[in-house]
Amino acid sequence: MIFIFGANDKVVERQQQYAQEHCGNCNNITNWILEKNATYASLFFISIIPIKTRYIYYCPICKNGRKLEKEEYERMK
Numbered sequence: 001m002i003f004i005f006g007a008n009d010k011v012v013e014r015q016q017q018y019a020q021e022h023c024g025n026c027n028n029i030t031n032w033i034l035e036k037n038a039t040y041a042s043l044f045f046i047s048i049i050p051i052k053t054r055y056i057y058y059c060p061i062c063k064n065g066r067k068l069e070k071e072e073y074e075r076m077k
């Protein structure tokens with residue numbers, strides 16, 4: 001029997017913030033996106049367990065943003 005292992009990235013949660021942010025990169029003022037994504041270990045292309053989670057907050061126009069700590073992310077949700 002052959003097992004196929006892999007890893008894939010998935011967006012777990014995504015929400016647009018009500019508060020507007022000024023982006024220093026594209027100079028626009030917009031509602032930034034708060035996003036949680038995770039890399040899943042997969043078996044036969046089916047995601048089974050998350051092996052790495054990232055929390056990011058970014059500008060929807062130019063995708064410039066920053067990484068957040070889990071606590072920071074939870075506070076902003």
Ligand SMILES: [Zn+2]
Binds near residue numbers: 061
């Ligand atoms: Zn921007």
